[in-house]
Amino acid sequence: MGSLSKAGAALAGLREELGGEVFAPGDAGYDEARAVFNAMIDRRPAVIAQCADAADVVRTVRFARDLDLPVAVRGGGHGVVGNALGDGAVVVDLRRMHGVSVDPEARTVRVEGGATTSHLDRACQAYGLATPGAPDSAAGVAGFVLGGGTGWLDRAFGLAVDGMRGVELVTADAERIRVGPEAHPELFWALHGGGGTFGVATALTLDLHELPEFxxxxxxxxxxxxxxxxxxxxxxxxxxxxxxxxxxxxxxxxxxxxxxxxxxxxxxxxxxxxxxxxxxxxxxxxxxxxxxxxxxxxxxxxxxxxxxxxxxxxxxxxxxxxxxxxxxxxxxxxxxxxxxxxxxxxxxxxxxxxxxxxxxxxxxxxxxxxxxxxxxxxxxxxxxxxxxxxxxxxxxxxxxxxxxxxxxIGDEGAERLRAGLGVGNMLRLEKVKRAYDPDNVFRFHHGIRPL
Ligand SMILES: Cc1cc2nc3c(=O)[nH]c(=O)nc-3n(C[C@H](O)[C@H](O)[C@H](O)COP(=O)(O)OP(=O)(O)OC[C@H]3O[C@@H](n4cnc5c(N)ncnc54)[C@H](O)[C@@H]3O)c2cc1C
The missing domain is CATH 3.40.462.20 (Vanillyl-alcohol Oxidase; Chain A, domain 3)
Incomplete structure (x- = not known):
């Protein structure tokens, strides 16, 4: 009873303080909010927080930690296995955060964590610039990039993640950090393939290439x-x-x-x-x-x-x-x-x-x-x-x-996971996981466990 009322009060507080919208089972719009691209996925999160900005993401992760709940991260909802959702989890839904700002001088683009390939391409095309994006225009950029990212431009410019200059991340401690080759370098390395296992990417900065025609x-x-x-x-x-x-x-x-x-x-x-x-x-x-x-x-x-x-x-x-x-x-x-x-x-x-x-x-x-x-x-x-x-x-x-x-791929077991990340890389990834998410709060993507 005590913990129920604690959860109820915390949920009421989250609804109050979030700039975006919150959905819990029983709310109108809950079923719509938990639908992803793959119609086979029928998961029932405890809470879906449609965050309006990075401060909302911090509030949501703090809320989940206070209640000892795991956190799932939703970008475009195009993951093969629906790991944008978790049964009983708090979902950080980033779809409202889809801003894209192009810096044509620096040849970089800053992409918010919920932007899709369509948002990205349309913004960059206006400058005759591009970065490798997903073949499906509804796929989320952050999920795609952090997993490697293969598409029609990668033979020319590399995997999407090869052009990643930096990540703005909300950690399992609800801290906002900037990750790059010099700041948190081990985490930066792990984010090249480790995906959403280490935190919520509220924005990425990516290299741009000249592409006046395609x-x-x-x-x-x-x-x-x-x-x-x-x-x-x-x-x-x-x-x-x-x-x-x-x-x-x-x-x-x-x-x-x-x-x-x-x-x-x-x-x-x-x-x-x-x-x-x-x-x-x-x-x-x-x-x-x-x-x-x-x-x-x-x-x-x-x-x-x-x-x-x-x-x-x-x-x-x-x-x-x-x-x-x-x-x-x-x-x-x-x-x-x-x-x-x-x-x-x-x-x-x-x-x-x-x-x-x-x-x-x-x-x-x-x-x-x-x-x-x-x-x-x-x-x-x-x-x-x-x-x-x-x-x-x-x-x-x-x-x-x-x-x-x-x-x-779908969920094909631990051996395929190790083959995907590289057997020799697992220990290093697990150490990064221990340093940044020892309680395995972000447990739905790839299942890298803290060492
Ligand atoms: C039919 C199909 C075809 C595909 N084709 C390709 C392809 O050609 N090339 C390719 O590289 N990939 C492809 N993918 C894979 C797809 O690009 C990735 O699954 C990508 O992660 C989808 O991103 P999303 O944001 O839309 O997905 P979501 O389902 O929202 O998220 C997928 C995972 O990424 C994590 N994630 C998403 N956004 C963030 C964020 N901002 N911060 C932290 N973690 C985040 C989520 O936690 C989740 O675990 C395909 C997938 C499908 C279903």
Whole structure:
């Protein structure tokens, strides 16, 4: 009774003092506030605090500590496993904090902790500048960057986190600190891949690159042409400049193509103009193209409509030999259609491989990554989707490096977590965790435990 009234009084106090809004079970708007991108996630936090600024974040973390409750952090709500929410947790919901300020002189951008890729890109485009962002425009920038961040610009400019200059963080002690190469250097290191395990990033400062033009096209083919398409894409990437990127994907034909049927797609992106893109993609254009979506429409294909169920996994590959091309294509042919599922295969290399190797992101060395990403509407499709994702993983197993891009996978156990962060990095990460969050307040992301 005593602790109930203590919790009730604390909640009333939080509602009173927060600039943003607070939702608890039973409140109107609670269910809406706890919905994330993946419709399979049905978690019931104790409190959701939609913070208006960093001071609100401090108040919320203090509130959670006073009641001895764990804290989950929500950015864009696009995490694969829904770890933006925790049953019984206090959720720091950052969606209202989406300010982006570009400094064109310093070539940097300051991004608040709840900004999405769309907020970031729109602000930077006005200056002809860019930083590597997520393929899905609704994905949160902070979650994406702190997990590494792979997208269409990484071969040209590096993983998103490679350009991170500093982080404004609220710690488990509800302290506001600035983290950078000179301030809290061990924590800065850990934030390169360790994600939201160490605190709430209320803002990040990121490097910007000149990018006056960016071109993309999604070329669609009948699935029987898959092996030729994959080989032509491989050739283009392996002989082309680092500014050339994109992905192969099997998908349900979008409007403007074989609508509703399985198609094999090659998304070709170029950090430059459309004419050069077409020259570099000439071998792909020489194949019998069944449909083509230009720039904005092509990128829209990667935006997932809300309300779908979702499960993803990923395997880093040692290369893309012809045997593997055939295996990838036959797995594509077995993909559940029509659904929102994508059977992706994307290149790394370029600035990703050349980037700093000290960070806990060993997946950067893989030249190719297979990324089955199942999305479907009907719960009756769960078994089929799960089985297909499992089938892709075991199909490509003979060619894996063993590294894991953690942000692309579901909850696949402690061994995959260690592989994702690097076995040799775990002890160091656990020491940082002990120094900054000994009580494991931030326990929903990646599950790095304090040593
Ligand atoms: C279908 C799909 C496709 C994806 N494709 C890619 C891809 O191509 N490349 C890629 O790199 N990733 C990809 N991702 C992964 C996605 O970018 C990451 O999961 C990212 O963390 C999502 O950020 P969010 O803020 O939207 O997610 P949320 O669900 O809000 O958060 C995810 C995790 O990040 C933490 N976090 C978020 N914001 C903060 C913050 N401000 N401070 C501290 N911790 C924070 C949260 O605590 C949570 O643990 C994909 C995910 C899905 C579901």
């Amino acid at each position: 071109a993309a096209a999604l070329l669609l083919y009948r699935p029987e042409h898959g092996p030729e398409v994959v080989r032509a894409f491989r050739e283009a990437i392996e002989t082309g400049p680092d500014r050339l990127s994109g992905a192969l994907l099997y998908l349900t034909g979008p409007p403007g193509s074989a609508y509703g049927e399985l198609v094999c797609g090659a998304l070709v992106t170029y950090a430059g103009g459309g004419r050069t893109l077409r020259e570099l993609a000439a071998p792909l254009l020489a194949l019998p193209v069944a449909g083509e979506l230009p720039y904005a429409d092509a990128l829209g294909v990667f935006d997932t409509p809300p309300g779908l169920r979702s499960l993803s996994s990923a395997e880093c590959l040692i290369g893309l030999p012809d045997d593997l091309v055939d295996v990838y294509c036959s797995l594509g042919a077995r993909m559940p259609v029509p659904t929102g599922t994508r059977h992706l295969l994307f290149p790394q290399g370029g600035a990703v491989a050349a980037g700093p190797h000290d960070y806990p992101l060993p997946f950067r060395d893989a030249p190719w990554v297979a990324h089955p990403s199942a999305r479907w509407a009907d719960p009756a499709g769960d078994e089929r989707a799960l089985a297909w994702v499992r089938e892709v993983r075991s199909g490509v197993a003979p060619w894996t490096t063993g590294d894991v891009p953690l942000d692309l």
